[in-house]
Amino acid sequence: MEQPSYGEVNQLGGVFVNGRPLPNAIRVRIVELAQLGIRPCDISRQLRVSHGCVSKILARYHETGSVLPGAIGGSKPRVTTPNVVKSIREYKRADPGMFAWEIRDRLLADGVCDKYNVPSVSSISRILRNKIGNLSQPGQHETGGGVKPPAPPIPYSPVCAYSYPNTISPTGAKLGGPPGVGVGLSRAWPSVHTVSNILGIRAFMDPSAIAGPEGYQQKMEEWPCVNRTSFPSHAVNGIDRSPIDTDIKYNQSPSSLSGYMPPCPYSSPSQCGVYGGNYGHHWQPQGTGLAHNDSHLHTAMNFKPPSDVADRKPPSPLIKQQQQQHEALSSVHSLALPTSAS
DNA sequence: TTCGTAACGGTTGAG
DNA sequence: TTCTCAACCGTTACG
Numbered sequence: 001m002e003q004p005s006y007g008e009v010n011q012l013g014g015v016f017v018n019g020r021p022l023p024n025a026i027r028v029r030i031v032e033l034a035q036l037g038i039r040p041c042d043i044s045r046q047l048r049v050s051h052g053c054v055s056k057i058l059a060r061y062h063e064t065g066s067v068l069p070g071a072i073g074g075s076k077p078r079v080t081t082p083n084v085v086k087s088i089r090e091y092k093r094a095d096p097g098m099f100a101w102e103i104r105d106r107l108l109a110d111g112v113c114d115k116y117n118v119p120s121v122s123s124i125s126r127i128l129r130n131k132i133g134n135l136s137q138p139g140q141h142e143t144g145g146g147v148k149p150p151a152p153p154i155p156y157s158p159v160c161a162y163s164y165p166n167t168i169s170p171t172g173a174k175l176g177g178p179p180g181v182g183v184g185l186s187r188a189w190p191s192v193h194t195v196s197n198i199l200g201i202r203a204f205m206d207p208s209a210i211a212g213p214e215g216y217q218q219k220m221e222e223w224p225c226v227n228r229t230s231f232p233s234h235a236v237n238g239i240d241r242s243p244i245d246t247d248i249k250y251n252q253s254p255s256s257l258s259g260y261m262p263p264c265p266y267s268s269p270s271q272c273g274v275y276g277g278n279y280g281h282h283w284q285p286q287g288t289g290l291a292h293n294d295s296h297l298h299t300a301m302n303f304k305p306p307s308d309v310a311d312r313k314p315p316s317p318l319i320k321q322q323q324q325q326h327e328a329l330s331s332v333h334s335l336a337l338p339t340s341a342s
Numbered sequence: 343t344t345c346g347t348a349a350c351g352g353t354t355g356a357g
Numbered sequence: 358t359t360c361t362c363a364a365c366c367g368t369t370a371c372g
Contacts, residue, residue, distance in 0.1 A: 010368060019353035019366055041344055050368050055346060072365040073354025346372090353366070 014048025021069035022049060022057075030057050031067050084119060087112045088127055100124040 007015040016022065026047055033043045040058060044051035061067050084107065091103050098106075100121045107113045119127065 008368085016367055017353085018351070018368080021366055039344080051345070052347075052369070053367050056367080059346085070365055071355090073356075074364065075356040075362075348369105348371085350369080351367100354364080356363095357361085 010048065010050055012045060012048040012050065014050075016049075021072070022053065024068070027057055027067045027069070030054055031061050034058050034061075084112060085127055088124060092128060100128065103128075 007017050009015055030043055040054045041051055044054045088103055091098055091106055103124050104121055107118050
C-alpha cells in the first residue's frame with residue numbers, strides 16, 4: 001500500500017491519519033479523561049480529536065471494555081469449514097429433502113457451530129450447490145449414493161470458533177497542526193488547571209510546543225513519533241500479531257528516530273514514539289515533578305469485565321485482548337506520562 | 343452547547 | 358503478484 005505521505009488536520013487542529021486508528025496513547029487518554037470526569041466535548045477539544053471519535057471510542061470502551069481499535073482489514077474467518085461442510089453433507093445424505101434452514105438449525109443443535117459462526121442459509125445453499133451438489137440436487141446431479149464427496153477445496157483449519165480479533169493499530173501521533181494552524185492549547189485552555197496541564201500532556205497536544213519551525217510538514221514516514229514498531233507486538237486477541245509491527249507503513253529507521261529524539265527511555269512496547277518523538281525535546285517526563293502517577297490511572301483504567309461482551313462475541317479473544325490492552329496501558333503508563341501535576 | 347450517529351473517504355489485509 | 362472485498366478507521370455534518 002501507499003504510505004501516507006502526510007497526516008491531515010481536523011477542524012480542531014489535531015493531526016490524524018485518515019483511515020488509521022488514533023494512537024493507542026490517545027485512545028487511552030480519552031478513556032482516562034472520561035473516567036476522570038472530563039466531559040467528552042472537553043476531551044475532544046483538549047486532545048483535538050473529533051467529538052465523534054471521542055464518542056466512538058468511549059462507546060466502544062463502555063461496550064467492550066476495550067480502548068483498542070478493531071482489526072482492520074482482512075477477512076472474517078470463514079464459517080464453511082471442512083467440518084461444517086462435512087456435517088452438511090452428512091445431513092443432506094441422511095435426508096436429501098432437508099432445507100437449508102433445517103440444516104442450519106441442525107448445525108446449531110448438534111453443536112457443530114454456534115450462533116456466531118453458523119453459516120447463513122444462503123451460505124448453506126451455496127455449499128449444497130457448489131460442494132455437495134450431487135446430494136442437494138438429486139434430480140440434477142444425483143449420481144448415486146456411493147459418490148465420493150469431493151475434498152473440501154478450502155485448506156483452512158476446521159475450527160468453528162469465530163473470532164472478532166481486535167488489534168492494536170497504533171499509528172501516527174499528534175505532531176502539531178499545519179502551518180498556520182498551530183494553535184496552542186494555551187489559547188484554548190489558558191488556565192493552568194486545564195486538562196492538559198493537569199495531566200501534563202500539553203506538549204503532547206500543543207502543536208506550537210511540538211511542531212518544528214516548519215510546522216506540520218513532515219511526511220508521515222518521517223515522523224519520529226510514528227512508529228508502530230514501538231507498540232506491543234505480541235498476541236492480540238489470541239492471535240499472534242507480530243506482523244503488526246510490520247504493518248505500519250510509516251515507520252522509520254532507528255537512525256531517523258535518534259535523529260529526532262533521544263533514545264527512548266521506555267520499553268519498546270511503549271508508545272514512546274507517540275508521546276516521545278518530537279515531544280521529547282519539550283517534554284521530559286522522567287525525573288520531573290510531573291512524574292506520572294499511574295496508580296490512579298491504573299485504577300481508573302480498570303477495565304470492565306467483558307460480561308456484556310461474552311454474549312455478543314466469543315469471549316476468549318476479548319479476554320486476551322484485554323490482557324493485551326492492559327499491557328498496552330502499562331506500556332503507556334510506563335511512559336511516565338505526567339498525568340498529574342500534583 | 344453537547345452528544346449520538348450516518349455518511350464519507352480512506353487504509354488494511356485475508357482470500 | 359495483483360486484485361477484490363469487507364472489515365475497520367476518524368472526520369464531518371446533521372439533528
